[in-house]
Every structure is written in structure tokens, then in C-alpha cells.
Amino acid sequence: MTPIHEPLSEEAAARLVQVAALSKTPLVIRGGGTRSLHPAPEGADVLSTRGLSGIVAYNPAEMTMTARAGTPLEVVEAALAEKRQMLAFEPNDLRGVLGTSGLPTIGGVFATNASGPRRFTAGAARDSLLGVRFVNGKGEIVKAGGRVMKNVTGLDLVKLLAGSHGSLALMTEVTFRLLPVPETAVTLVVSNLNDAEAAAAMATAMSMSVEVSGAAHLPESVRGRIAGGALPDGAATVLRLEGLAASVAVRAEKLAAAMAGFGAVTRLEEEASRRLWREIRDGAPYADGTPRPLWRVSVAPLAGQQLVAALRLEAGVDAFYDWQGGLVWLRMEADPEAELLRRYVKAVGGGHATLLRARPEALAATEAFQPQAEAVAMLQARVKASFDPDGLFRSRMVG
Structure with missing residues (x-):
């Protein structure tokens, strides 16, 4: 059985890393364990962030929050909902498509750079990350960005850690910016476009000054598996508008007129729209219980x-x-x-x-991540050596 360590403080986590470094024991960092089907490598211990939980600081006026890495995402989102604020990048929830359980964590969100439909207008998770506290491969506690200090190494440590999948360091605390929840959201649906026609329609919509915050295409093969039957028959090209109700009404009228040249246009109101984009975010058409x-x-x-x-x-x-x-x-x-x-x-x-x-055998035989070009791989190796000189942290999709 793989040993699992669950430190209750940053200092305890640092001591565990120091011990692992002395014994040359590889470590796999795990949050809620919701974002990966990969088992820990043989001989590795699991270092869990579940004990590093809780919101440290929340300033609604400045729209920033600091939370420990193991804080469940639902706890963060519940606190934000009380002030009608949100994570702009819409972190996805992969439990449905992966068949995993547990609770996604805020540290896992940033470690995997988990970004949903608004990513192409509001930026990725890493673009909202302001500061981090982390334990490096030597067991040292380091602070970068945010409320604490600016980077002094010539590297943007905050951006490097976001999306590193636990391969560089153990993030113990994250500080991130927020946005207000839009007053309303609607989605225009353009029906029966093939994939190429949908690409052209979405490009046209994005070139307009109507501030589309979501643009997706659902071919007929998946359209019936999403939105609870709210979408009309045929392939659906969906375009989201958010903001003040009066502004959304004007922009929706302008966008609908432009899209009428591509196909029949219908409209989903707020409740159906929000459900649709949650399911797009989470890959719901493929939450089919199969491998x-x-x-x-x-x-x-x-x-x-x-x-x-x-x-x-x-x-x-x-x-x-x-x-x-x-x-x-x-x-x-x-x-x-x-x-x-x-x-x-x-x-x-x-x-x-x-x-x-x-399937497990296919996962074991396939490189999960895109192979890097030689120059990028060399740079990545130098970054890894500076954070984790003994190669202690073994990357797995954490969550």
C-alpha cells in the first residue's frame, strides 16, 4: 500500500519533504485526488494537502482571497457566492468524466491550471494567481508574489507553479484575484451548422463588439447529451453573453441579427444558460461511465x-x-x-x-502530456533543477 502523508501545517509539510529528501523517497502531491486516474509510481509516497485547509484572508472590496492549498473548491466558491464574486476562469470539475470521487481543492485548481469556457476572454487560472507559498524539493518554505514579496530571482515563480501538476514544489497557500458575478447571462444557439460553418460563425461573433464570453460548438452526436434537452434539434453552436441585463439585451439583439445569416437562432435564458456552460466546462457529454x-x-x-x-x-x-x-x-x-x-x-x-x-494499461503506456520541443524541454529541466534538485516530486495530475 502506498504511504500517504497528510501534514496539518506548512512546517510539518516542510519536515516531511526534508525527510523524504534524505531518504531519496519520491513524492506525489495530491489534493482531492479528483483530476487523475494515474496511480502513484512504485516506491513513491503520497503527500496530501487535505490537512492544509481553510480560507486565510478574503477582501471582497479588493476582490482578492488567500486560501490554503487543500481548501475544497466548494468552500471557496460558497464564500464567494455570499458576496456575488467568482473565479473568472471557471475551473472545471473532472469527476464526471474520470469517475473519481473526493473534493477538488483550490491548490489542485492552480496546480493543473484548470480553466473553463471563459478562459479565452478572462484568461487561464494562472492569470488569476497573484501569490503562492510553497515548499521546494529541499524542504524550504518559500513565498512569492501576492501579499508577501515580489519575485527576485528573475523568474515569475507564481506563473511557473501554476500548471506544474505538482512537479516543482508543494503549494501550501495561494492568493488569487476575483471578479463580480455577472447580473445575468444568456446564450444564443445557432442550429444545424457543420463543424466548419460553426468555426466561421464563432469567428464572426468574436470579431464583433458584443463581448461574447463563451463560444462552443456541439455537433449532433453530443447535443442530446447536454443541457437537459433545452437545446433545439440538430448541431448547436452556442454563444454566451454576460453582464448587466440592459446591456445583455442590446448585445443579444445585435449578435442574433449577425448570426441569422448562418442559421436559425434561438435563445437560452439564465438558468438554462448557466447549466449548459457548466456541462461544457466539465466535459459532461463524455461523463458516460466508460474508459x-x-x-x-x-x-x-x-x-x-x-x-x-x-x-x-x-x-x-x-x-x-x-x-x-x-x-x-x-x-x-x-x-x-x-x-x-x-x-x-x-x-x-x-x-x-x-x-x-x-484503460489502465493504455494510460500506463501513453505519455499523458504533450512532448516538449527540445529547447523547451531543456529550459524545463533547468527550472525543475532549481526548484527540486533531487527530482523528489513526481508529476501526476493533482486536484
């Missing part, structure tokens, strides 16, 4: 549908698109087909393909 391989692929917005079209010539795939087509939720019918997928990602201009789910 069929599931990828999240990030490419240029107009390249998403090109990638899927090319793959369909050689493999059984199902897909839907977020981020104006730049994020592809891609489910394979049989094998992960990593080599084929990454070859086509390169052919459409490059990007990143991350394997979220597959």
Missing part, C-alpha cells in the same frame, strides 16, 4: 475542426469544441491513438494534447 480514451486538445481556434476532420479519416472519434474551437474534447472509440493524434496536431499548426482517461 474510452478522452483527450483535451488545445490548438488554434480555426484548427480544431480541421484536426477532427483529419482524424475521422483514420480513427473512430467523437468531439465537441470550446474556446471558439480552440479546445477540442476528443473521445476515441478504442485506443488512445496518441501518435496519430499528435502527428495531426503538429500538421494543423501545433498545440497540446492531454490524455485524461483510458
